[in-house]
Amino acid sequence: MNCPFCNTPDARVIDSRPIENGSGIRRRRECLACKKRFTSYERAERQTRLKVIKKDGSRVPFDPASVLRGIQAACGKRPVPEVVKQRIADQVDESVHRDFEQEVPSREIGRRVALGLRDVDQVAYVRFASVYHDFQSVSEFQEELTHLVDKPPAPGHPSLFEQPDR
Ligand SMILES: [Zn+2]
DSSP states (O other), X not given: OBOTTTOOBOEEEEEEEEOTTXXXXXXXXXXXXXXXXXXXXXXXXXXXGOEEEOTTSOEEXXXXXXXXXXXXXXXXXXXXXHHHHHHHHHHHHHHHHHHOSSEEXXXXXXXXXXXXXXXXXXXXXHHHHHHHXXXXXXXXXXXXXXXXXXXXXXXXXXXXTXXXXX
């Protein structure tokens, strides 16, 4: 297993735990060279049969590590604990394996990740949704954003995304 940051082979395993449904093992590793930490997944053969249908129609094996990378990218420096990001990735992993037999659209994976992020960090959610979630239109995206606002803006104080009256 090469380090995803500096590509050095061999990384120390600092934690191993089974994925909740017993389909594999998640290992937390630390690179011996750059000391950065990352997560690897090992799973049973049957689990790797799930294919992701990409937007261009091609199929690739489902990869929980890439789900986690997308979550990490969306969170950036947001104060989201690593275990929370992993929990979202695990939940998406488990739910798509539960709900899909052989193939799952990439959009569906993105939708589930977005829902997980929405409960955790709204900035990360919007970031993820704007990059990965295939909104059909700007208005659909803005509509989604308005769901994040707890209270409607006071009269005379339109939200950032509303068009001023003309
Ligand atoms: Zn490294």
